[in-house]
Amino acid sequence: MSKFGLQTVLSEAYGLEGVLFAGWLFGSLCLHSEKRMRGFAGQEAGMIEVRLFATFREGRKKIYQMDAEGLEKASDVLDLLQIPREEVAIYLINGRHSSVEDKIQDGDVLAIFPPVGGG
Amino acid sequence: MGTGYNGKIARINLTTGEITTETLDLELAKRFIGGRGLGTKILYDEGVAKVGPLSPENKLIYITGPMTGTKAPTAGRYMVVTKSPLTGMIASSNSGGKWGGKLKYAGWDALIVEGRAEKLSYINVEDEKIEILDAQRYEGMMSEKLDEELKKVHPSCSVLNIGPAGEHQALLAAIMNDKDRAAGRSGVGAVMGSKNLKAITVSAQRTVIPAADEEALKAAFEDCLKLIRENGVTGGGLPTYGTAVLVNIINNTGSFPTRNWQESYFEQADDTSGETLKEKYLVKNAACHRCPIACGRVVKVGDKVVGGPEYEPLWAYGGNCGVNDLNAIDEANMWCNEYGLDAISTPCTIAAAMELYDKGIITEEECEGMPLAWGSAAAIVEWTKRMGEGRGKLARLMADGSYRLCEYYQHPEISMSVKKQEMPAYDARGIQGIGITYATSNRGGCHVRGYMISPEVLGLPEQLDRTSVEGKAKWCMIFQDLTAVIDSMGLCLFSSFALGAPNYAALLNAGTGTSYTPEELLVAGERIYNLERLFNKAAGMRPEDDRLPKRLMEEPIQNGPSKGQRSRIDVTLPEYYKVRGWENAFPTEETLKRLGLEA
Numbered sequence: 001m002s003k004f005g006l007q008t009v010l011s012e013a014y015g016l017e018g019v020l021f022a023g024w025l026f027g028s029l030c031l032h033s034e035k036r037m038r039g040f041a042g043q044e045a046g047m048i049e050v051r052l053f054a055t056f057r058e059g060r061k062k063i064y065q066m067d068a069e070g071l072e073k074a075s076d077v078l079d080l081l082q083i084p085r086e087e088v089a090i091y092l093i094n095g096r097h098s099s100v101e102d103k104i105q106d107g108d109v110l111a112i113f114p115p116v117g118g119g
Numbered sequence: 120m121g122t123g124y125n126g127k128i129a130r131i132n133l134t135t136g137e138i139t140t141e142t143l144d145l146e147l148a149k150r151f152i153g154g155r156g157l158g159t160k161i162l163y164d165e166g167v168a169k170v171g172p173l174s175p176e177n178k179l180i181y182i183t184g185p186m187t188g189t190k191a192p193t194a195g196r197y198m199v200v201t202k203s204p205l206t207g208m209i210a211s212s213n214s215g216g217k218w219g220g221k222l223k224y225a226g227w228d229a230l231i232v233e234g235r236a237e238k239l240s241y242i243n244v245e246d247e248k249i250e251i252l253d254a255q256r257y258e259g260m261m262s263e264k265l266d267e268e269l270k271k272v273h274p275s276c277s278v279l280n281i282g283p284a285g286e287h288q289a290l291l292a293a294i295m296n297d298k299d300r301a302a303g304r305s306g307v308g309a310v311m312g313s314k315n316l317k318a319i320t321v322s323a324q325r326t327v328i329p330a331a332d333e334e335a336l337k338a339a340f341e342d343c344l345k346l347i348r349e350n351g352v353t354g355g356g357l358p359t360y361g362t363a364v365l366v367n368i369i370n371n372t373g374s375f376p377t378r379n380w381q382e383s384y385f386e387q388a389d390d391t392s393g394e395t396l397k398e399k400y401l402v403k404n405a406a407c408h409r410c411p412i413a414c415g416r417v418v419k420v421g422d423k424v425v426g427g428p429e430y431e432p433l434w435a436y437g438g439n440c441g442v443n444d445l446n447a448i449d450e451a452n453m454w455c456n457e458y459g460l461d462a463i464s465t466p467c468t469i470a471a472a473m474e475l476y477d478k479g480i481i482t483e484e485e486c487e488g489m490p491l492a493w494g495s496a497a498a499i500v501e502w503t504k505r506m507g508e509g510r511g512k513l514a515r516l517m518a519d520g521s522y523r524l525c526e527y528y529q530h531p532e533i534s535m536s537v538k539k540q541e542m543p544a545y546d547a548r549g550i551q552g553i554g555i556t557y558a559t560s561n562r563g564g565c566h567v568r569g570y571m572i573s574p575e576v577l578g579l580p581e582q583l584d585r586t587s588v589e590g591k592a593k594w595c596m597i598f599q600d601l602t603a604v605i606d607s608m609g610l611c612l613f614s615s616f617a618l619g620a621p622n623y624a625a626l627l628n629a630g631t632g633t634s635y636t637p638e639e640l641l642v643a644g645e646r647i648y649n650l651e652r653l654f655n656k657a658a659g660m661r662p663e664d665d666r667l668p669k670r671l672m673e674e675p676i677q678n679g680p681s682k683g684q685r686s687r688i689d690v691t692l693p694e695y696y697k698v699r700g701w702e703n704a705f706p707t708e709e710t711l712k713r714l715g716l717e718a
């Protein structure tokens with residue numbers, strides 16, 4: 001159901017004030033769920049999830065939940081975790097291959113790998 | 120001066136007991152390189168495409184490449200080439216370990232086995248000498264035990280054998296060598312079983328294969344070794360974690376088929392990953408003959424130390440069955456090796472059976488006390504054993520693969536197979552190019568016939584967008600052709616993470632005295648790929664056999680980062696035929712002429 005459709009239904013039931021409130025509530029819900037949809041991990045809003053693999057786990061945790069504030073690009077995350085850029089072979093934002101210079105946003109899931117292969 | 124080849128093939132007729140030595144046609148060998156290429160050429164020319172795969176008329180070719188046994192890195196591979204009882208088309212199953220190198224050292228390029236022995240037998244090769252011996256006392260013996268028993272009789276031998284699954288001609292039966300190395304796919308073990316052949320032992324005095332140009336081979340070898348050591352994958356990722364390291368990366372791209380491809384992201388994948396395997400179960404690494412990479416895993420199962428699972432069984436028993444118990448996966452994988460079962464198709468068939476059970480099509484009663492429930496660690500172990508033994512009606516049906524299982528229950532759409540062989544561990548909805556490999560692989564559902572994961576996921580040699588269809592047909596063709604070359608030379612495909620066509624040309628030319636340019640070498644690979652297609656055509660393949668399961672086109676991925684994606688094989692397949700010079704799935708006259716394959 002579109003937002004407009006929902007407002008119409010609500011205005012019939014609750015009058016104008018109720019509609020405005022419902023519209024605000026619905027809008028913020030949409031935004032919130034959009035944030036959550038970006039990452040597939042379902043973490044809290046305002047956060048990003050950083051997943052480390054293979055040798056990057058040595059001396060570090062497997063998963064970090066980080067406050068997205070102040071983190072613009074993956075390279076900021078790498079600096080924070082003291083991972084040299086040249087050691088990163090595969091870098092995924094929400095499952096898509098990306099560059100460490102790509103922008104990140106809250107809700108994102110980053111997955112960072114050294115060179116790996118198999119078959 | 121050598122040629123990389125021994126120049127000798129043994130033909131062993133199990134019906135008559137006759138063993139003859141044939142001279143290798145060196146010109147033909149150089150044209151089709153060896154291994155997979157030459158094996159296919161022999162099989163095709165001898166008219167095997169039209170025979171019954173489990174009849175005495177089928178032939179089993181165990182064939183090495185000109186690099187097998189030489190100093191080249193990863194040069195320990197051999198191929199089993201035959202007509203597959205699973206697909207009814209060409210089978211060429213590759214394996215490492217020590218056996219291939221030993222066969223070469225014994226003085227043979229290939230063994231061609233024909234007919235059917237009256238009683239269970241084995242072949243013993245000791246350098247020049249070849250004999251057919253009685254194997255009745257080994258009937259029903261598990262693969263590893265048989266390896267040990269035969270070594271008591273022939274102390275310095277390397278053993279190739281089938282387990283109970285091959286003996287009862289399960290269509291998912293593998294051929295095992297050196298305990299845990301497998302020519303796993305397309306039911307080659309069933310063909311061996313149909314010939315009443317339990318094992319082939321090989322011993323050799325010699326340990327060198329003379330090359331055409333020793334100096335040039337040494338130089339090429341050193342170049343390659345350097346590249347392999349410096350490469351992040353072959354020098355770091357593979358030795359440290361084995362192929363299992365792929366679990367997390369493929370899952371994080373949302374292309375990790377889960378619960379028989381109903382989903383494609385497995386929440387608990389990390390429990391079954393290479394990282395976890397290393398942390399909890401790894402005893403040591405293992406390497407095939409002359410391999411500097413050593414990607415093999417040795418793990419602990421209970422108090423046994425055995426060969427560990429590759430990425431494929433980790434996925435197939437893990438996410439694809441909804442199981443996150445790594446210990447159970449290690450154990451089920453061990454039973455595949457012991458019974459001699461394909462460790463990809465066996466768990467994939469269990470996954471299909473689980474979906475049938477989940478949908479109420481397979482009943483509780485048919486499960487005879489072990490429900491085929493999603494996520495059941497006990498079920499993956501028990502059903503592998505039942506399939507290996509051929510115990511019970513349902514297990515026997517399953518041991519012939521998911522295609523026949525699902526046909527039987529009138530739900531063919533649940534079998535995630537191509538040409539009746541199960542597809543491996545990468546979802547072709549999330550990774551578009553691998554779908555072309557699956558659809559057009561001459562041996563049915565298979566990833567190593569053109570490993571598009573390399574450019575589409577691993578970024579080697581360059582990163583492609585996995586979700587795009589653009590240019591993928593051409594990429595796939597190049598990967599398929601180069602793979603045909605590597606398989607024919609007797610090298611391991613994993614070397615190609617670090618090496619390219621110029622390296623392979625340098626090795627081959629130095630070893631055999633050929634003068635292939637990298638481009639000509641790719642054409643040789645193309646020739647082999649087209650010849651396999653001709654074999655399939657003669658075997659009755661139809662254009663519609665180049666198809667992916669409907670689920671990949673009609674059911675978008677349900678969860679995870681690739682949610683909503685479908686395979687675009689409708690776009691890529693016609694493009695692929697065009698770049699190959701094929702019409703309606705088969706090479707045109709013009710293409711055959713260009714490749715020198717015209718009738």
Ligand code: SF4
Nearest residue numbers: 407410412413414611
């Ligand atoms: S890379 Fe692995 S599979 Fe290939 S030859 Fe080496 S040890 Fe064997």
